[in-house]
Amino acid sequence: MATQAVRLFRKLDGLFAVYKPQGVHWKLVRDTVETNLLKAVNSFSPPAPQCMVQFQVLPSGETSNSTNLTVTASKLPTLSDHHLVAGPQFNNICVGVGHRLDAFSSGVLVLGLGNGNTALDSLYRSHVSRDYILEGEFGMATNDFTHTGRIIERSTYEHITQDKLEHVLAMIQGANQKALIMYSQVDLHTQEAYELAVKGMLHPQYKSPPILTGLRCLHFQLPHFTLEVQCVNETQKYLRKLLHEVGLELRSTAVCNKVRRTRDGPFKIEDALTHRNWTADAIIPSVTYFHRTTQKIRKNDRKAVNQLDGMAEAQDQIGNRTTHVEPGTHQKAGSQNLASEALMDSKQ
């Protein structure tokens, strides 16, 4: 029979999101959540001690000489299963962390519990995009692109206008759009590619450098400015460097004041738990709330894997046919073959 503690432990299975404050390492967040959950699970009263049959040699009768000993069986509780001896019932809970956030950044951090960690893998295999809000300041450059770093350069910024900034942002977005098409490996002259692009479903197929899929200026008031970014495969350092480069493009310099992630795939900032709520009481409702999402992530991943299989086979066939029929397109077919081989590799 499952005890109360075991029932609670089984509920801790799935994905949920927390809001990581600035200046805290993600490992600390993970450990805090884990210790809080363990505390809750182990706080239930321990199960009743098991009894063990023990044979005791007791003197029979009133005279206790050695010949009159009798062995009596008695049921005594054993101490070896006592919670002070055997330790707490649960010693660890699998808590996995999604796309990382470094100590300087804050925002939505997805955590997986128990079997939910597999869904976490599926989530990041599907190349979900993430939203960030970056706050920057013109006028100086530091060694680590943050406002707390060592200042290595100061510059003027009065010449910058919002038009100029938006011009630069458009340029960066254009370059990234091009990179996205290149890494998504679809032929641009097909109906399929058109449909994907219309839906905004283009995403890089394999590993790729960070790609920005959306970039706009939210707020501009010299020397401060705020950008909203959607991107895939990014790191927070890359985003800070992006601000630095924006500054350089504008014939000035810029540092980053704040990196805040407002969305990670389907996990939005509204549903993230603040650090006051990193307890079992708040986490379990959150996990059940995201149960649907988790299921969907798993299903999509399975579908994608199947599709990839199908595509690889189809491409193999096409590649073979083209090499047989048209020697002129040899090179193209070769590249397709390479692509399908890479596919196979990635599957293995």
Next chain:
Amino acid sequence: MYLCRRCVGFLHARLMPVKAQNWGNLGYVLPLAKLCYLKQPTLRGFPQGYQNLSQRKKEMGQSCGIRCLADQQATPHRQTSDIFEQKKDSNDITTFKNSNLHHIASTQVSFPACETFIDLDAVPCPSPFEEISEQDAIQITVPPGLPPVTFTLRDYVDKSETLQKLVQLGVNLFKLEQRRNVGSMLVRLDFQGDVSPRLFFLKDLGVEDTQLGPLLSKNPFILTESLENLQGRVSYLKSKKFSSEAVAAMVSKAPYLLNFSVERMDNRLGFFQQQLGLSAQKTRDVVTRLPRLLCGSIEPVKENLKVCELQFGFRKNEIQHIVSKVPKVLTANKRKLTQVFDFVHNTMGVPHSLIAKFPQVLNAKFIRIKERHLFLDYLGRAHYEPAHPNYISLQRLVSLPDDVFCTEVALVSLKDFERFQKTL
């Protein structure tokens, strides 16, 4: 107690064949004994192998990373081997008797050769219906099922009175056994001789019953400290005019206090009185509230005092006030202290005098102060100077729980505060 003879099982296994021979004369041999005997694989390499046995066991323990609870194994081994030397002749006779097939093998004087060829079929097995006389039945000793080497106290707890009593007191054996050497120390203790006098001593001091378990979980070494020493340290503290309640509270708050020598404690007390320039009564107060000060190293305390004086720029009397109000500042992490002070003084613009008035701020969590200040700043209520009409004291800023803070200080709902936290 079983545990004092915890190699008995081991010895039994070795001596069984000898006994078996005796019983063989009587008409039955315990097959168990043979099995036990054959189970010792290290015996195969006799004699060199056997001499190295204890050493090898030790190496095994080390290489597997298993803490060896039975660490004085070497001596019993030697004894066993001595007994073996004596009984060797009789053993040879046994094997001759038991297996007539292997004359040639057993003519070698070496023992293991015979041992390896013993087949169990040749051993006359007693029928379960055979009657045993009372005398023989008493002589059959079942070896206690205690492993000679283990990495947990669970195996011993049912057999050892000391461990049982400690568990009933509420001592967390699971935590203790993870510390080095503590497991074997506890196993060696005798409840009547070692444990109970010290428990009575602690109880006489005035330590509460519920505190004994946690105290021993923190500091099991108090059970090995001699009573005179403990008595001497307590009388030293009393000679320094600590009241008996204060001593009891100190001992339960800082379990290691009584394990330190009188000179060391004197040294610490002198240091605090001198460095802080406090009166004797105030020093006693500080030490009673944070007895950890007497246990730990002085260096970090010195450093913290220097940080307060030079880096923060507090005056001497301000430091005295802070320390007498919140002694924990002395043992706090220097980096965290600096972070908090930097934020409170430079970002929130609170002057030194106000911080000295509410030193709890220095003890609070940085993230808490930061979030609350930024929220109040956002609402336009961040006024920390007492003359201001909407004055918010630092005490209320840091010590109230989140919901009370929101309703009483910030005058908004908790939801709004959370929404604000998510924009940081």
